[in-house]
Amino acid sequence: MTSPISYxxxxxxxxxxxxxxxxxxxxxxxxxxxxxxFQVLCPASIAVAIPQAQRxxxxxxxxxxxxxxxxxxxxxHDAFSTAMLKAFIQEYRLKFPIALDQPNHAGPIxxxxxxxxxxxxPSLILVDRHGVIRKHAFGAVDDLRIGxxxxxxxxxxxxxxxxxxxxxx
Amino acid sequence: MTSPISYxxxxxxxxxxxxxxxxxxxxxxxxxxxxxxFQVLCPASIAVAIPQAQRxxxxxxxxxxxxxxxxxxxxxHDAFSTAMLKAFIQEYRLKFPIALDQPNHAGPIxxxxxxxxxxxxPSLILVDRHGVIRKHAFGAVDDLRIGxxxxxxxxxxxxxxxxxxxxxx
Amino acid sequence: MTSPISYxxxxxxxxxxxxxxxxxxxxxxxxxxxxxxFQVLCPASIAVAIPQAQRxxxxxxxxxxxxxxxxxxxxxHDAFSTAMLKAFIQEYRLKFPIALDQPNHAGPIxxxxxxxxxxxxPSLILVDRHGVIRKHAFGAVDDLRIGxxxxxxxxxxxxxxxxxxxxxx
Amino acid sequence: MTSPISYxxxxxxxxxxxxxxxxxxxxxxxxxxxxxxFQVLCPASIAVAIPQAQRxxxxxxxxxxxxxxxxxxxxxHDAFSTAMLKAFIQEYRLKFPIALDQPNHAGPIxxxxxxxxxxxxPSLILVDRHGVIRKHAFGAVDDLRIGxxxxxxxxxxxxxxxxxxxxxx
Numbered sequence: 001m002t003s004p005i006s007y008x009x010x011x012x013x014x015x016x017x018x019x020x021x022x023x024x025x026x027x028x029x030x031x032x033x034x035x036x037x038f039q040v041l042c043p044a045s046i047a048v049a050i051p052q053a054q055r056x057x058x059x060x061x062x063x064x065x066x067x068x069x070x071x072x073x074x075x076x077h078d079a080f081s082t083a084m085l086k087a088f089i090q091e092y093r094l095k096f097p098i099a100l101d102q103p104n105h106a107g108p109i110x111x112x113x114x115x116x117x118x119x120x121x122p123s124l125i126l127v128d129r130h131g132v133i134r135k136h137a138f139g140a141v142d143d144l145r146i147g148x149x150x151x152x153x154x155x156x157x158x159x160x161x162x163x164x165x166x167x168x169x
Numbered sequence: 170m171t172s173p174i175s176y177x178x179x180x181x182x183x184x185x186x187x188x189x190x191x192x193x194x195x196x197x198x199x200x201x202x203x204x205x206x207f208q209v210l211c212p213a214s215i216a217v218a219i220p221q222a223q224r225x226x227x228x229x230x231x232x233x234x235x236x237x238x239x240x241x242x243x244x245x246h247d248a249f250s251t252a253m254l255k256a257f258i259q260e261y262r263l264k265f266p267i268a269l270d271q272p273n274h275a276g277p278i279x280x281x282x283x284x285x286x287x288x289x290x291p292s293l294i295l296v297d298r299h300g301v302i303r304k305h306a307f308g309a310v311d312d313l314r315i316g317x318x319x320x321x322x323x324x325x326x327x328x329x330x331x332x333x334x335x336x337x338x
Numbered sequence: 339m340t341s342p343i344s345y346x347x348x349x350x351x352x353x354x355x356x357x358x359x360x361x362x363x364x365x366x367x368x369x370x371x372x373x374x375x376f377q378v379l380c381p382a383s384i385a386v387a388i389p390q391a392q393r394x395x396x397x398x399x400x401x402x403x404x405x406x407x408x409x410x411x412x413x414x415h416d417a418f419s420t421a422m423l424k425a426f427i428q429e430y431r432l433k434f435p436i437a438l439d440q441p442n443h444a445g446p447i448x449x450x451x452x453x454x455x456x457x458x459x460p461s462l463i464l465v466d467r468h469g470v471i472r473k474h475a476f477g478a479v480d481d482l483r484i485g486x487x488x489x490x491x492x493x494x495x496x497x498x499x500x501x502x503x504x505x506x507x
Numbered sequence: 508m509t510s511p512i513s514y515x516x517x518x519x520x521x522x523x524x525x526x527x528x529x530x531x532x533x534x535x536x537x538x539x540x541x542x543x544x545f546q547v548l549c550p551a552s553i554a555v556a557i558p559q560a561q562r563x564x565x566x567x568x569x570x571x572x573x574x575x576x577x578x579x580x581x582x583x584h585d586a587f588s589t590a591m592l593k594a595f596i597q598e599y600r601l602k603f604p605i606a607l608d609q610p611n612h613a614g615p616i617x618x619x620x621x622x623x624x625x626x627x628x629p630s631l632i633l634v635d636r637h638g639v640i641r642k643h644a645f646g647a648v649d650d651l652r653i654g655x656x657x658x659x660x661x662x663x664x665x666x667x668x669x670x671x672x673x674x675x676x
Contacts, residue, residue: 041422041425041426041429042429043429043430046384047385052313055311055313056313059311059313059314059317060317076421076422076425076429078419078421079419079421079422079424079425079426080422081416081417081419081422083414083416083417084379084414084417084418084422086417087379087414087417088379088417091379091380091381091414092381142224142228142312143311143312143313143316144221144224144225144228144312144313144315144316145228145316146313146316147312147313147314147315147316147317147319147320148228148229148316148317148319148320148323149320150316150317150320151316151317151318151319151320151321151324152320152321152323152324153324154317154321155320155321155322155324155325156324210591210594210595210598211598212598212599215553216554245590245591245594245598247588247590248588248590248591248593248594248595249591250585250586250588250591252583252585252586253548253583253586253587253588253591255586256548256583256586257548257586260548260549260550260583261550390651393649393651394651397649397651397652397655398655480562480566480650481649481650481651481654482559482562482563482566482650482651482653482654483566483654484651484654485650485651485652485653485654485655485657485658486566486567486654486655486657486658486661487658488654488655488658489654489655489656489657489658489659489662490658490659490661490662491662492655492659493658493659493660493662493663494662
């Protein structure tokens with residue numbers, strides 16, 4: 001069985017945090033991209049997915065892996081504000097770039113979430129060095145498994161895995 | 170800086186558990202080998218390393234990754250017995266092959282532990298598809314990092330990572 | 339050394355959730371009251387204090403212990419809204435009464451937080467069957483310790499501890 | 508419904524650790540006694556019950572609460588030795604008195620375990636200040652609940668709860 005190759009579409013973003021300029025996937029060719037979609041009022045996002053995204057950000061070398069957070073406001077629209085997301089990022093001391101998904105005036109699902117056909121939050125998407133989506137998971141993913149998948153995608157490029165704090169052989 | 174290539178020496182074993190025949194590293198070429206050295210009276214071995222070894226065993230496909238436990242009796246010799254290790258394996262429901270390191274009549278450090286120059290337990294050793302030692306860690310190693318290293322070693326062989334229960338792209 | 343007895347003042351509340359009528363401490367004489375002050379953008383509140391408040395609510399008999407949550411909006415005022423708190427309570431499936439502390443037009447600290455001289459969130463306050471404050475803690479409190487203090491306050495009334503699901507002797 | 512009062516029988520002990528002299532329950536009147544029965548090859552004993560016993564030991568004042576460990580060798584007799592228990596206590600840095608239950612030549616269940624009708628390990632027994640058994644639990648018990656029960660038993664004596672490191676009101 002083969003799946004058609006699916007290139008990761010660009011994010012449609014209302015506001016970026018923790019980055020001076022918008023992140024373009026087309027500019028990230030050559031790196032593995034980990035996109036962690038979350039929602040600040042989603043318990044599993046806060047307890048599991050956000051800490052894991054932060055661990056991934058701290059574990060891998062920036063030249064190998066780029067972590068991008070995506071706040072997908074697909075419910076509780078009346079409870080959300082940009083100020084709230086900004087305060088959240090500050091309180092949880094997140095350092096990786098985070099995009100606020102662009103609202104969709106035609107319905108509750110924001111544009112990037114719709115474009116990626118995410119089923120909810122947390123969702124985790126892995127994009128390889130060529131821009132192809134290689135994993136699209138909904139719900140919690142364990143560290144060992146996601147670590148293995150990221151490590152394999154890094155290695156595909158023929159480069160060895162450089163960890164931020166490497167362990168000697 | 171380059172390190173000399175270090176091939177993983179064969180284990181010197183008093184007794185094997187969970188396997189009908191002795192495991193020879195030379196017979197495991199083509200697979201990544203994860204060797205988890207532990208001691209049943211070492212708290213970090215029991216709380217951290219053994220559950221992690223079991224997770225690795227359950228996560229990766231047997232054709233890609235072989236997990237081997239090594240009980241290194243380097244202290245508390247008077248407290249240890251083969252019956253104790255057997256009961257431990259049964260109670261903790263461990264399913265991967267486990268070797269009892271061969272005692273060394275010349276001193277407290279058993280033969281395999283000495284041969285691998287392990288500093289204590291837990292120790293974790295990664296061997297690539299060609300039999301070369303690629304990681305040699307003492308103490309706890311986090312799941313994300315070890316996952317990445319295993320994933321990269323699997324991928325080096327040119328094969329994509331097959332997880333035991335794979336997540337769809 | 340003796341401390342002067344300090345009766346727990348009534349809460350000053352903007353909005354109540356999970357209760358049909360305002361909770362008056364004067365009406366709760368005869369019960370131990372556990373007040374858990376939190377803030378939805380405070381990581382320790384969400385990771386530690388709110389789950390603990392929920393466990394306390396589920397562990398003790400309602401005739402012995404009343405749990406009250408207090409959302410103290412003392413920072414991130416621009417990020418907060420009543421709709422956000424309502425969505426939070428729903429998503430985290432909290433069932434105990436929760437008060438939104440009354441804003442203070444003279445400064446950032448809301449009225450109940452000021453009245454109780456809380457230092458921040460999370461804060462935990464224990465009130466005995468006579469309405470006297472018996473514990474006032476800032477930060478995380480471990481379950482064993484808070485369990486012991488609640489158990490002792492229940493017992494002070496001469497009544498034995500009735501747990502929601504009791505364990506037989 | 509009423510249960511008959513059941514006084515805690517003395518322990519029948521082969522060897523004591525961490526105490527100069529045998530602990531007699533009759534000498535502990537006036538204190539709450541927490542007896543934690545365990546087995547070194549029982550996973551739940553090691554992962555849950557032993558760390559909890561250590562927390563109880565560290566949390567309560569010695570004048571209020573005495574913690575006693577009981578190693579009940581009711582299975583894996585061939586795997587057990589006194590040297591193993593001694594090494595275990597040293598490696599896990601346990602500081603409370605621990606009794607090795609007296610073997611029973613008539614069967615696998617040692618004498619204290621039989622006398623207390625324990626169903627297995629871990630078991631937790633609470634004895635009040637008068638020597639009466641007030642709780643007899645098999646399996647894991649959560650900290651909040653056991654804390655509440657110990658706190659109530661301390662308070663029954665009319666004394667207020669003195670925690671090892673108390674939190675100010």
